[in-house]
Amino acid sequence: MAIAKRTCSSIRWLICVGLLALAPAALAAPYAAEPAPAPGAEPATVGSPGPSSRWRKLLDELQLGGFLGYESDGVAGIAPRVDGEVPFRAILPPLQLSWVGSIGFSHLTRSQDAYGFGVATTANVLKVLPAARLSFALTPQLTLFADTGLGLYYASTTIEDSTPYFGGTSTSSGLGFVTRFGLGAWYQLREKLKVGAALELDPYFGEFDHTTFVMQAGAMFRM
Numbered sequence: 001m002a003i004a005k006r007t008c009s010s011i012r013w014l015i016c017v018g019l020l021a022l023a024p025a026a027l028a029a030p031y032a033a034e035p036a037p038a039p040g041a042e043p044a045t046v047g048s049p050g051p052s053s054r055w056r057k058l059l060d061e062l063q064l065g066g067f068l069g070y071e072s073d074g075v076a077g078i079a080p081r082v083d084g085e086v087p088f089r090a091i092l093p094p095l096q097l098s099w100v101g102s103i104g105f106s107h108l109t110r111s112q113d114a115y116g117f118g119v120a121t122t123a124n125v126l127k128v129l130p131a132a133r134l135s136f137a138l139t140p141q142l143t144l145f146a147d148t149g150l151g152l153y154y155a156s157t158t159i160e161d162s163t164p165y166f167g168g169t170s171t172s173s174g175l176g177f178v179t180r181f182g183l184g185a186w187y188q189l190r191e192k193l194k195v196g197a198a199l200e201l202d203p204y205f206g207e208f209d210h211t212t213f214v215m216q217a218g219a220m221f222r223m
Contacts, residue, residue: 058086059223060222060223061086061087061222061223062084062085062086062222062223063083063084063085063086063220063221063222063223064082064083064084064085064220064221064223065082065083065218065219065220065221066080066081066082066083066218066219067080067081067083067198067216067217067218068080068216068217068218069081069198069200069214069215069216069217070214070215070216071106071108071202071212071213071214072108072212072213072214073210073211073212073213074110074210075108075109075110075121075123075210076108076109076110077106077107077108077109078106078107079104079105079106079107079108079214079216080104080105081102081103081104081105081127081216082102082103082104083100083101083102083218083220084100084101084102085098085099085100085101085133085220086098086099091134094136094137094138095134095135095136096134096135096137097132097133097134097135098132098133098135099130099131099132099133100130100131100132100133100147100149101129101130101131102127102128102129102130102131102149102151102180103126103127103128104126104127104129105124105125105126105127106123106124106125106127106212107122107123107124108122108123108124108125108212109121109122109123117161117162117163117164117167118161118162119159119160119161119162119163120159120160121157121158121159121160122157122158122160123155123156123157123158123208124155124156124157125153125154125155125156125204125208126153126154126155127151127152127153127178128151128152128153129149129150129151129152129178129180130149130150130151131147131148131149131150131151131180131182132147132148132149133145133146133147134146135186140188141187141188142185142186142187142188143185143186143188143194144183144184144185145183145184145185145186145198146182146183146184147180147181147182147183147184147198147200148179148180148181148182149179149180150177150178150179150180151177151178151179151180152175152176152177152178153175153176153177153178153204153206153208154173154174154175155173155174155176155204155206155207155208156171156172156173157171157172157173157207157208158170158171159171172207173207174206174207174208175206175207176204176205176206176207176208177204177205177206178202178203178204178205179202179203179205180200180201180202181200181201181202182198182199182200182201182214183198183199183200184196184197184198184199185197185198186220192221192222192223193219193220193221193222194219194220195217195218195219196217196218196219196220197215197216197217197218198214198216198217198218199213199214199215199216200213200214200216201213201214202214
């Protein structure tokens with residue numbers, strides 16, 4: 001009972017962190033989008049956008065969507081995730097810096113058989129990861145992007161060994177850090193809809209000590 005309570009508490013805490021993952025970007029984006037006044041120019045006092053118009057502009061630029069991927073490193077399985085993206089600032093005309101907040105789940109398994117006996121491993125991993133995204137527009141329809149981020153995960157791992165006398169079932173769980181290094185591309189399918197694919201390397205640190213490779217496809221919708 002105590003383990004179940006700790007598990008539920010950890011998952012609730014991760015979900016709260018995930019909901020707050022976009023908060024820094026949401027606070028910064030409305031102001032980052034405003035150009036700095038030219039030297040010697042008088043500050044605008046009439047018709048300046050208020051907080052409500054800034055937040056309206058942010059909602060217009062907010063993109064929601066996600067990816068469905070296959071994650072592998074010894075253990076392997078499906079890895080869906082939900083993303084929210086807000087633009088932060090334009091670095092150069094083709095380069096755009098954005099903040100991305102992600103909540104993902106991975107169901108990973110492995111089965112090893114020898115001499116009629118087997119060891120089955122199952123890992124369920126919940127990830128909350130904010131990241132920075134640098135996008136490069138090759139054409140109005142095609143955009144390349146690179147992600148780097150650092151977040152938290154909660155992993156629950158079960159190992160079932162069918163070896164007589166020596167086998168059994170063991171379970172472990174814990175929190176740790178996860179990083180993301182990703183490359184991908186978007187294709188603007190419609191005015192507010194883009195589809196794409198990405199490759200990722202996700203090193204985990206802590207209880208779930210793996211470095212996984214992720215292949216995924218997804219879509220984003222601009223509000």
